[in-house]
Amino acid sequence: MLEINNLKSRIGDTEILRGLSLSVNAGEVHAIMGPNGSGKSTLAQVIAGHDDYVVTGGEVTFMGKNLLDLEPEERAREGIFLGFQYPVEIPGVNNAYLLKAAVNAKRKHQGLGEVDAFEFLKVAREKMALLGMDPKFLNRGVNEGFSGGEKKRNEILQMAMLEPSLAILDETDSGLDIDALKAVAEGVNTLRAPDRAIVLVTHYQRLLDYIEPDFVHVLSEGQIIRSGDKSLALELEEKGYDWVREAANA
Amino acid sequence: MKQSALSIDDLREAVMRLPDDSLTATREAALASLDEQGFPSIRDEDWKYTDLSSAIDVSNRWLAQGAKTESTDALRKSIKAITASIDAHWLIVANGIVDLTCFGEPADIEVEKFSDSATPFVMDRPLADLNAALLHDGLRVQVHGATEKPLGVLLIDETSGGAGVTQANVDIEVAPGCDAEIIEYQVSSGSEDHYANSVIALQIDQAAHVSYVRIQNRRAGHIQTARLSVALSADARLNMASYDLGGGLVRNDVDIDINEAGADATFNGLFLAGDGQHIDNHTRVEHRVGPASSSQEYRGILNGRCRCVWNGKAIVHKGADGTDANQANHNLLLSDHAEIDAKPELEIYADDVKCSHGTTVGQLDETALFYLRSRGINKRQATQILTHAFAADLVARAPVATAKDAITALVEKRLGELIKEEDL
Numbered sequence A: 001m002l003e004i005n006n007l008k009s010r011i012g013d014t015e016i017l018r019g020l021s022l023s024v025n026a027g028e029v030h031a032i033m034g035p036n037g038s039g040k041s042t043l044a045q046v047i048a049g050h051d052d053y054v055v056t057g058g059e060v061t062f063m064g065k066n067l068l069d070l071e072p073e074e075r076a077r078e079g080i081f082l083g084f085q086y087p088v089e090i091p092g093v094n095n096a097y098l099l100k101a102a103v104n105a106k107r108k109h110q111g112l113g114e115v116d117a118f119e120f121l122k123v124a125r126e127k128m129a130l131l132g133m134d135p136k137f138l139n140r141g142v143n144e145g146f147s148g149g150e151k152k153r154n155e156i157l158q159m160a161m162l163e164p165s166l167a168i169l170d171e172t173d174s175g176l177d178i179d180a181l182k183a184v185a186e187g188v189n190t191l192r193a194p195d196r197a198i199v200l201v202t203h204y205q206r207l208l209d210y211i212e213p214d215f216v217h218v219l220s221e222g223q224i225i226r227s228g229d230k231s232l233a234l235e236l237e238e239k240g241y242d243w244v245r246e247a248a249n250a
Numbered sequence B: 001m002k003q004s005a006l007s008i009d010d011l012r013e014a015v016m017r018l019p020d021d022s023l024t025a026t027r028e029a030a031l032a033s034l035d036e037q038g039f040p041s042i043r044d045e046d047w048k049y050t051d052l053s054s055a056i057d058v059s060n061r062w063l064a065q066g067a068k069t070e071s072t073d074a075l076r077k078s079i080k081a082i083t084a085s086i087d088a089h090w091l092i093v094a095n096g097i098v099d100l101t102c103f104g105e106p107a108d109i110e111v112e113k114f115s116d117s118a119t120p121f122v123m124d125r126p127l128a129d130l131n132a133a134l135l136h137d138g139l140r141v142q143v144h145g146a147t148e149k150p151l152g153v154l155l156i157d158e159t160s161g162g163a164g165v166t167q168a169n170v171d172i173e174v175a176p177g178c179d180a181e182i183i184e185y186q187v188s189s190g191s192e193d194h195y196a197n198s199v200i201a202l203q204i205d206q207a208a209h210v211s212y213v214r215i216q217n218r219r220a221g222h223i224q225t226a227r228l229s230v231a232l233s234a235d236a237r238l239n240m241a242s243y244d245l246g247g248g249l250v251r252n253d254v255d256i257d258i259n260e261a262g263a264d265a266t267f268n269g270l271f272l273a274g275d276g277q278h279i280d281n282h283t284r285v286e287h288r289v290g291p292a293s294s295s296q297e298y299r300g301i302l303n304g305r306c307r308c309v310w311n312g313k314a315i316v317h318k319g320a321d322g323t324d325a326n327q328a329n330h331n332l333l334l335s336d337h338a339e340i341d342a343k344p345e346l347e348i349y350a351d352d353v354k355c356s357h358g359t360t361v362g363q364l365d366e367t368a369l370f371y372l373r374s375r376g377i378n379k380r381q382a383t384q385i386l387t388h389a390f391a392a393d394l395v396a397r398a399p400v401a402t403a404k405d406a407i408t409a410l411v412e413k414r415l416g417e418l419i420k421e422e423d424l
């Protein structure tokens, strides 16, 4: 589904991704772990199409298409969803309005008509109930004054409404209380399907207790230096990153 | 660059041609005063950014053609459409001629024409002189009680047969303790060049409350100079919002006089400017006594090649202790060719005063733009959504509920046009 080959990217004069390769197939769940500043969010933003990040080498294909040729909105409509590490507050833009505009943009791309307003609200309320979100969040400004955990739940709500083929969740577990973590994990697990893939960026093994990954990768200094199964996450939790780095340098 | 001069001889002829009535003496005095003072020029500090050469040019052409003002066939239709869009007791000045046909018979509002009244009207500035010299007739309005519908003041211009120049003058007093809603709507259309000059005075008596909405939607290229002077008595309250959507060269002066303690003036404004527009909002608050408060927030959205000015002046006079004055101006510049001159000015001569001011000039938040695009919303729509959000806040603050739908529709429409202008 997603093929990343020797990807290099910089922001300003700083090279951040330095030849990163990753292959994600339909039906799989991947976890990406790694020290602060290693380039995890950069990878997520490059896949989503943020133009502050300049791609200086390598290829990224998504379902056979050259992803790097597409605008951010086209990538989203093709089925990529990024759950932001720091969701943006947009005062004055109604949360329900954004959800509906996003759903309609995708439907239009698929050649479908606009979603029925009544049906849309019904589905949104159902998903919110599942995530333990009060329906009144629909009528607030996007993330405006939301607590850290509320913002993350809101990201998952958007994901649930958009039903992406590839969801990249950047530290969606950070800042969540235990109930919220369970709710979010449930939201993600509901999405798990043979034709979908999920990439979780996380610092904590705890999330992986709820969402079991097929693969765990370690990103360090802009490269994936080790990949393994879920036991790698446990090992990292126990020993930290130094041993992986040493092993990679050896 | 030398500013062309108004041809006073032609102007004198035009004044002579107006009906000989109780206004004649005032017109002649105003003409003499204008002759002496001359038109404002960019050498005047207050007019530094706004060059009235084009207004003088239109005026001279109009004068040279015999100062005739003919109405278009479509004028009645335009009046009908606007008075139908907002339910109010409408006082109309159409092409400079007062028209009471859409006023109805509200029990608590009294109206009389300047020509029927003995009270002279005051002029203190060149543009007020021009207004007085060329004024057909003005309206004096007394609001005595709360009416079920707002009072509407529609200044509409739609002339044919060459350049047009029109004057409007309305004087409103809201009696002590009354709650009044007022809508001022300035609009123009037609294919001819036009210059409209208006003077509106509003006296808010003791403990009276006025909610005031101003809409300016003149045709592209048309010129407007408009002065609104508001005087507040003890415990009087003004809650006002202005919306500037159209016009070529627009200069609004809002003067607020706080003459007695306990008064509160809140006035906000939104201006939307695109290619070829110049919108200048000058506000001036005189805090003569305290305690009293004033607060203003103007927001501008600029795209294409345009220039806007916001100049907010607050003067706190000696002894006006307990004054609280706030001013803010925030601007969104969507193009490299858009220009804003934002200038807060505070003059404080009292001791116990709370004043604040802030201005910002910026582009759309890139992070928010990317966030929306990452949800599948295209760049143009995302730009539109964020720009609307910036404007929506001020639309929500329109204090006259009856006018809100019309304002929302006008703002949405104008924003749609503005964002189309940009090459996204």
Ligand SMILES: Nc1ncnc2c1ncn2[C@@H]1O[C@H](COP(=O)(O)OP(=O)(O)OP(=O)(O)O)[C@@H](O)[C@H]1O
Pocket: A011, A012, A014, A016, A034, A035, A036, A037, A038, A039, A040, A041, A042, A043, A052, A085
């Ligand atoms: N706009 C920017 N300007 C300069 N440097 C940047 C910018 N954005 C990111 N970086 C740098 O790029 C590096 C990678 O950042 P990134 O956010 O991808 O790390 P991360 O792995 O997600 O870290 P964390 O675990 O803390 O979220 C960091 O050193 C960061 O300081």
Ligand SMILES: [Mg+2]
Pocket: A040, A041, A042, A085, A170, A171
């Ligand atoms: Mg990160």
